Amino acid sequence: MTPITVLRDLGLLLLMVAWVVAAHVGSTGWGNASFNAAVGVLPIAVAVLMALWRLPQWFLRAAGVLALGALLAWLWPQLRHNVPLLYYLQHLGIHVALGVFFGKSLLGPGEALITRMARRIFAHELSERKVRYTRNVTLGWTLFFFINALVSTLLFIWAPPAIWSIHANLLTGPLVGLMFLVEHLWRMCVLPPHERPGIADVVRAYRRESAQRSAPPPRS
Numbered sequence: 001m002t003p004i005t006v007l008r009d010l011g012l013l014l015l016m017v018a019w020v021v022a023a024h025v026g027s028t029g030w031g032n033a034s035f036n037a038a039v040g041v042l043p044i045a046v047a048v049l050m051a052l053w054r055l056p057q058w059f060l061r062a063a064g065v066l067a068l069g070a071l072l073a074w075l076w077p078q079l080r081h082n083v084p085l086l087y088y089l090q091h092l093g094i095h096v097a098l099g100v101f102f103g104k105s106l107l108g109p110g111e112a113l114i115t116r117m118a119r120r121i122f123a124h125e126l127s128e129r130k131v132r133y134t135r136n137v138t139l140g141w142t143l144f145f146f147i148n149a150l151v152s153t154l155l156f157i158w159a160p161p162a163i164w165s166i167h168a169n170l171l172t173g174p175l176v177g178l179m180f181l182v183e184h185l186w187r188m189c190v191l192p193p194h195e196r197p198g199i200a201d202v203v204r205a206y207r208r209e210s211a212q213r214s215a216p217p218p219r220s
Contacts, residue, residue, distance in 0.1 A: 019043075020169055027087045027165035033080040040086040041072065041079065044093075084164075088156045091168045092149050099145035102138055112138035122195075130195050137183055144179050148172065 019039065026036030045068065052064040072079075079086055105113040115134040118126055126134075155164040187196050 016173075020173065023087055024165050024169040027084045027169060028162045029084070033083060036083045037076070037079040037086065040083060040090060044090060045072070084156075084161050087168065088152065088164070091152050091172070095145045095149035095152070099142050099149065102145065103142035106135070106138060106142065111135075114138045114141070127195065130191065133187070133191060140183065141179070144175075148175065 022036070022039045025031050026039055048068055049065070052061050052068075055061050055064065102113050105111070105116070111119075111131075112135040114137045115126070115131055118130060118134045122130075152164070152168050155167050
């Protein structure tokens with residue numbers, strides 16, 4: 001890993017920590033409403049812009065950017081007064097999208113998502129035990145994302161905003177890390193050493209899978 005890569009990853013980590021803190025502060029009603037709304041809107045706007053960037057025609061991309069700007073300007077007063085709802089919808093949308101992303105690979109004749117990732121890591125043919133394991137892990141991540149979305153919804157409806165924010169903004173990252181740790185320990189118990197990839201291998205395989213799916217089509 002080069003120094004530039006280390007600095008880039010460190011910068012991204014610090015940016016994520018800063019965003020989590022800002023999201024928690026905004027969700028609990030503290031601070032400037034416009035700033036809190038802007039922090040909440042930023043990931044959604046970036047995701048929409050990335051989707052627009054994939055459109056093949058430049059005029060469609062330009063029209064989409066103008067429409068996004070007009071929509072945000074129109075909704076801005078409502079967004080400023082509904083910051084917790086904005087963060088909730090963002091948290092819910094991310095988890096549902098990831099749940100669908102993992103879960104849809106379990107349907108139909110194709111292979112599960114993590115099975116495909118395992119084939120990218122290992123040059124040899126996967127054993128039946130490895131295929132079954134990776135399919136179960138894909139199911140585990142699918143359930144994790146949907147259950148976390150359900151818990152977030154229940155807390156948002158019934159709990160004080162601060163309690164919901166602790167779960168959604170402060171604990172989501174550690175919960176994902178805990179899920180990785182549990183899966184790693186399970187892998188150590190059920191798979192032999194030659195069929196166990198390292199965490200770095202898993203991360204690289206997931207990035208390649210995501211990059212392949214998000215590669216933009218040729219532009220006109």
